[in-house]
Amino acid sequence: MRVTVTVNGSEETVDDVWEGESLLYMLRERMGLPGSKNACEQGECGSCTVYLDGVPACACLIAAGQVEGREVRTVEGLAGGERLDPVQEAFVEAGAVQCGFCTPGLIVQSHDLIGRNPAPTDAEIREALAGNLCRCTGYEKILDAVRLAARRKAAAR
Amino acid sequence: MDFLRPVTWEDALAAKAARPGALPLQGGTDVMVEINFDAVRPEALLDLTRVRELAEWDEADGRLRVGAGVPYARLIAELGDRLPGLAQAARTVGSPQIRNRGTVGGNLGAASPAGDGHPPLLAAGAVIEVESEARGVRMIPADGFFRGVKRNALEPDELIRAFWIVPAPGPQYFAKIGTRNAMVIAVCSFAVALHPDERRVGTGVGSAAPTPRRAPAAEEFAAAELDWDGRGPLSPAAARRFGELVAGAAAPIDDVRGTAAYRGHALAVLARRALTWAWNDHRAEGKEAV
Ligand SMILES: Cc1cc2nc3c(=O)[nH]c(=O)nc-3n(C[C@H](O)[C@H](O)[C@H](O)COP(=O)(O)OP(=O)(O)OC[C@H]3O[C@@H](n4cnc5c(N)ncnc54)[C@H](O)[C@@H]3O)c2cc1C
Ligand code: FES
C-alpha cells in the first residue's frame, strides 16, 4: 500500500508498504531514517520512541498505515540544521551516551518531558523515562543530562 | 493482508460485518507485538484510530460513556478525578509511551486475565457497549464480558464502542503486584470500589484466575460488616477476613510470574489493605462533612 505522511516537517509518500508493517520499519528501511532504533519490537525498550501528532509513542507498535495523513517527528527532526537541540547537547555534555543505542529514544522522550514540564523533579524524570531501557550508563548520567537540559531551557526563557 | 481505514463508526461496523476476520487495531500495543513476532497474520487490519467517536467521552444521566479508543494517558488526565480506581490502574500500565497509545477498549479486546483495566471496571460495575451492523447495540455488564483466557463476549461481527461507568460515588483503590514500578504484567491485582449510597462494596480480581472476576462472597461480607451509618472503624479481623474471601474467589495457577500459593497470599494482603484504605478515606470524608 501507499502511505503519505509528514515526517520532520516534510510530506513524504512511500510505496509498497506491507499492511502489517510498523512505522519503525518504514522509517528505517524505506525512508532512510535509521535514528529511531529497533531493539525489542515489543514496546519494552523505548529506543524507537517518536512523536506521532506531538505525542511520544513506540514506533514499533504503530502500524505504518495508521500514520497516513499524520505528523511524525523523529530524533532526526529535533536539531535545527547544524544546531543540536538543547536536549541533545545536554546528552553529549553530560556523558549520557555510551553505545548510543538507547539514546535517540531517550532524547525524544526527554524532549517531550521538558516541553511539557520545564522544571521536572527527579521523580518526574524517572517516571517519564520508565519506558526507556539503557544497558550501558546506569542512568545517572542520563538523569544529569535531563536536569541540565531543563536548567538550560529555563535559563533561555 | 488488507488495511482497512474507516473514518466513521457506521463504516467501521460495516467493515467488520463484511470482513469478520479483520482484526481491530486501536493503540496497537497488543496487536503489533503479535504481528512483529509473527504470532498472528490476520487477513486484514481494521484501524479504528480514525473513528472520532471512539476517542471521545461524555456524561449523561449521571453516567460516563467512555469511548473504547480513549488512551490511558487521557483517561488519567481527563477523568482521573471521577474514575480514581481506573486511573490508578491506568497509571500502572506499561510506560508513558504505552499509556499514550494503549486503550481500555484494546484491553477489553485482548481480554487478558492480567489486563489492569479489568478489576476496576468490575469493581465499579461498568457496562461494556458493543455493537454490530446486523443486531445493533448490546450492553454487557463487565462481569459477563470475560469468557475465558483471552476470550470475551464479542461476536465476530461486533466491535466495542464504549464502556459506561458511574463517576465514583465513594473511594476506590487499585493495587498490583509486580517486580518493578513500570512495564509489569501483574502477578496479581485487586480493585475495590465503595458504593456508600447503596451500602455496597465492589471488587475485581486480576491475574489470579482464567478471567478477571469479582469476589462476591467478599463483597457481601464487607457490605454487611461495614458500619455504614456510624462510619466506625473497620476491625483488623474483618479486614483480614475480607482478604481471605477475596483470595478464596481466585483460582490462580503457577507460572513464570508467580506461584498459585503466592498469588493467593498476595491477593489476601492487597485486598485487606485496599479495603482499609478505602474505608479510612470514607471515614475521613464523613468527618470533613460534619
Ligand atoms: C511494553 C508493554 C507493556 C504493557 N503493560 C501492560 C500493563 O501493565 N497492563 C496491561 O493491562 N496491559 C499492558 N500491556 C498490554 C496493552 O498495552 C493493553 O492491553 C492495552 O490496553 C491494549 O490497548 P490497545 O489500544 O493498544 O489495543 P490493540 O493492540 O490495538 O488491540 C488489542 C486487542 O483488542 C482488540 N480491539 C481493539 N479495539 C477494539 C474495539 N474497539 N472493538 C473490538 N476489539 C478491539 C484488537 O483486535 C486486539 O485483539 C502492555 C503492552 C506492552 C507492549
Ligand atoms: S523497539 Fe520499540 S520499544 Fe523496543
Ligand code: FES
Ligand atoms: S548507552 Fe548503550 S544502551 Fe544506553
